Amino acid sequence: MSQLWSSPKGSADSTPVRYAGRRFAQIIKLKPEFVAQYKEVHAAVWPEVLQQIKDCNIQDYSIFHDPETGILFASFKYVGSDFDADMENMRQNPKVREWWRMTDGMQESLVPGAKDSESGEPPWWRAVEEVFYTA
Template sequence: MSQQLWTYPSSGPKSGSSYPGRRFAQIVKLKPEFVAEYKACHTAVWPEVLQQIKDCNIQDYSISHDPDTGILFASFKYVGKDYDGDMKKMRANPKVREWWRMTDGYQESLVPGATSSEAGEPGWWKPMEEVFYHL
């Protein structure tokens, strides 16, 4: 989850300005033999992982699956002021790293050179460019 995709700087809002957060969208491919396992683990995400997501200022996190292509589409909103720092906190959590090792095994990255979610750059999930948003 280390890609910065939209227009807000990684340092967050300037003082006195309204800051709605930054939206992120990413894709990865789910291996067809692991669809059931992937869905099952996401019906009971580990509490430590959910808490770390919250503590790292991530909200409205969702993952969708296209069974025809195997693509997983993730989207979330970052509402903090230090994205890079929050992602360092995320990577430092042993339970999050354990979760990533498990779920990476179910996936195939679409990013050339990516080796795992833990490895950092290049990111495991491929960032998507926002081309339209309407509130």
């Protein structure tokens, strides 16, 4: 991902300015036999995982489920200054990796060649393009 910070316009200062926020959306398929379990674990997300999400400058994180198609739709806002570094910090957290191993087994990636969340490339969740937004 490209750099998400810049110097104020006309400024020679190279001090990073916190990014005002970029919204992301992703999809994946939830295996039908895991619907109840997936909802159960997300009703009580581990505190270490929630803290890491916050520490990685992610806000307004939501996951929605369409029971007809099995699609999970996730959205969040990234407000940090270095998305790649923050995602690497997320990936380095042992509790997050444990969470991913648990939840990945309940999901079916829509990305050809994706192995799991921990691998990173190709991504486990498929990114989707925003085509409309109103604040």
